[in-house]
Amino acid sequence: MLYAEVAINTVVEQTYHYHIPEKLEHRLLKGHLVRVSFGTAMQPGIVVDIHDALPPDIADIQTKPILALLDPDPVMTVMHIELGFWLAKRYLAPVGQCLWLMLPPGITGSSSVEITLLDHEADPGGSVQAQIVSLLREHGDMSRKQLEKLMKRKRISSALSALEESGVIEQDAVLAPPTARPKTVRTARLLIMPDQIAAGQRVSSGQWRIINLLARFPYPLDASLIYEVTGASSSTLKALEDRGFVARGERIAYRDSLADRDFIPTERLELTQEQVRVWDVVRDALNEARKPILTRHQIKSAISPGTAKAVRQKGTAFLLHGVTGSGKTEIYLHAIEHVLAQARQAIFLVPEIALTPQTIQRVAARFPDQVAVVHGSLSTGERYDTWRRARNGEINVVVGTRSALFTPLPDIGLIILDEEHDPSYKHAPPFNPPYYDARAVAERIVQLNDATLILGSATPAMETFYRAQHNEIGYLHLPSRIMGHRNRVQLQAERIGQVTRYKAAEGSAMTIDLPPVQVVDMREELKGGNRGMFSRALQEGLQTVVENGQQAILLLNRRGTASYVFCRDCGYTVECSRCDAPMTYHQADELLHCHRCGYQTMPPTRCPNCGSDRIRYFGAGTQQVEAELSRTFPDIRVIRWDADTAMQPDMHEEILARFVQQEADVMVGTQMIAKGLDLPLVTLVGVVSADPGLALPDFRADERAFQLLTQVAGRAGRGILGGKVIIQTYQPQHPSIAYAAQHDYTGFYAHELLNRRELGYPPFRRMARILVQSTHPVNVQREAERIADELNHRIAKLDLSDTTIIGPAPCFYTRIDKHYRWHILIRSQDPTVLLRGLRLREGIYVDMDVQDVL
DNA sequence: AGCACGCCGACT
DNA sequence: GTCGGCGTGCTC
Secondary structure (H helix, E strand, O other): OEEEEEEOOOOOOOOOEEEEEEEOOOOOOOEEEEEEEEOEEEEEEEEEEEEEEOOOOOOOOOOOOOEEEEOOOOOOHHHHHHHHHHHHHHHOOOOHHHHHHOOOOOOOOOEEEEEEOOOOOOOOOOOOOOOOOHHHHOOOEEHHHHHHHHHOOOOOOOHHHHHHHOOOOEEEEEEEEOOOOOOEEEEEEEEOHHHHHOOOOOHHHHHHHHHHHHOOOOOOOEEEHHHHHHHHHHHHHHHHHHHHOOEEEEEEEEEOOOOOOOOOOOOOOOOHHHHOOOHHHHHHHHHHHHOOOHHHHHHHOOOOOOOOOHOOOOEEEEEEOOOOOOOOOHHHHHHHHHHHEEEEEEEOOOOOOOHHHHHHHHHHHOOOOOEEEEOOOOHHHHHHHHHHHHHHHOOOEEEEOOOHHOOOHHHEEEEEOOOOOOHHHEOOOOOOOOEEHHHHHHHHHHHHHHOEEEEOOOOOOHHHHHHHHEEEEEEEEOOOOOEEHHHHHHHHHHHHOEEEEEEEEEOEEEOOOOOEEEEEHHHHHHOOOOOOOOOOOHHHHHHHHHHOOOOOEEEEOOOOOOOOOEEEOOOEEEOOOOOHHHHEEEEOOEEOOOOOOEEOOOOOOOOOOOOOOEEEOOOHHHHHHHHHHHHHHOOOEEEEEOOOOOHHHHHHHHHOOOOOOOOOOOEEOOOHHHOOOOOOOOEEEEEEEEOOOOOOOOOOHHHHHHHHHHHHOOOOOOOOOEOOOEEEEEOOOOOHHHHHHHHHHHHHHHHHHHHHHHHHHOOOOOEEEEEEOOOOOOHHHHHHHHHHHHHHHHHHOOOOOOEEEEEEEEEEEEEEEEEEEEEEEEEEEEEHHHHOOOOOOOOEEEEEEEOOOO
């Protein structure tokens, strides 16, 4: 007898064994999606292994059978199964949940229990049973969930089993069919050649147009195409079918989010000598890692039982440290091209699809028809189709956000994480576990697949740079900004009559220094009598930009702050009733918004506390900056880019496109404008206020601030016009500001590393966070204290001298959407030792390698 | 996740 | 005395 070890998608930690029925005996493979009975429910499961005997500890139990195969092809490879187990161990999450990361939503339907009334005349004793029977008589058969709802109670199992026992009802656990299905489109083909149609037969002009079109193609055409080309309608096509001239059919069509977009194919660019040195190292690694090319048959047999051990543990990881504009993307594109030539696939991760349209454009244009985009806002159908195409080996490059890592590509040769320092690479509550870090997962995939990882950034995460310094990963450096080919730059400069600041680099490329940064001390501005939002320097800078027809970016670092409403007499501030956070005034709808939960309310005209009518709006939002700009420079055209103006994902691209096309002189925005944009006409970047975000109780606050300022500073002067950066602050000596002003990454790194070492923070120890949430303030605190007690007890018992606990304490955001929040932070070489097997109730989340502790 | 089992207070 | 609350442990 053969047994399948199955992982089920619930919060159980273990796997379960089922015997393989005869009809599946030689068909069942690792990675197959199956239907099994689990407890009383019907559940989907993944076959993670196949054994010829049960493990000794359960040798004498009665196993249930594998009931059905839900997909004829394995839904994941052995590599993906192994990755799932690794995720479960590292992030302390149920293995089923980890494996389900690799599957598209909707691949299985939901599990339920259907109840059928067999004896309509039955009159059972017991009020609960009688009630159930009368409800079934009244409403007809239904699911157990519906019945519980109608009964307004949960405890009906004993009554149900009694009814089933006496033959009154039947309970049937079912697994619904998948909600995601292949999409089919109608097609038509010609059965008869035009010249075979007899002269006497009456054929309308619409029918002739269809016949002539179809006659030109020896295969079926999509009906939609036929209608579009001929102008005929479906009734015309139907008429042709009825006359036997045409056969209609259907084909499976892939839903593709890139399908309706045109990309102009581009060629590879010539590398500078600096890039060549980097590329040589990457290419050698790719060649070193290259496995023999597998045929489709070999790939299939690699996922069959018994050959699992073939997975090698190798792979190479690099940090590609390059300032903005240093040509990192061209290295990525060269590497992708190289692995595609090896018949392997590549994954290219970006922080957010909506904020990096230019990057996606470049990848899609370089590899036409080989790229798919994977991210959270795809429809279920698009995700499902992309997933199937990937599994079938029809996609070579996946571009996407962190979840794209789990696309079931058969032979991953390269993973790129662009802007690797970005916090969005960490999956964290309130999402579902596992709370993985895409950087660590990518490294694991690369090991399992004998592939290559490139982590790219101008401002690498402390942990990443530390690892590069200690030779745990390779270090590649691109210190110069490239402005383009010498001849092209020269021509452009002559055309606009500008003396360039370019320097001839080695070879034919030209480079340019990073823009000068001026730090303005706003305390001095106040002393000088300037109480406005813009310093004199920034005003002059904006004036110059307007006069010369150039462009500027104004950044507001609002992390952890907002403009709020307060009473001048008693100091009362309007707070969200569900989050206890100050509410933000929005000019557009004249309402107060809560940025945590989205709650909206009317601003008060009188103070609810003291009755005063001296209500004031305080603090600067993007709207206020916009208003102040228009006041100071009446003719200036301003465009605002923030979460409010870009409500839908595609709005980002539109706003950006309008700015690129010079429909505005100044763009005002928050963090998002600092991401990977290439805006050659921007000659001035102003940071209106660098201070918010510096004082946050988060050990990464300084790092984040430095990264943001450095990134946004890199936006200036990318064209031949040059540029400058002005940072306004009340603490000009702050390391995050001072080092950013010097474009001094290593200086900041060295400074910050001392802090981290002193406090035992990452990269010296790993940090985990236990987050406790509840709608009851007393419960959260009590639960957090209970967990902390248990952890301290365990530390003593296990003698974990390197493990320290911070808290329990209320989180910085003490309440979000009615939930009070407390947390416990754990610093340790390996927090999983302490946290393994910890009992977690509802509302408790373990976040390993936590990125954000607010 | 469900569901059973088991121990406690509050009802006919 | 039973009904129903929920804390605890198990599902191959």
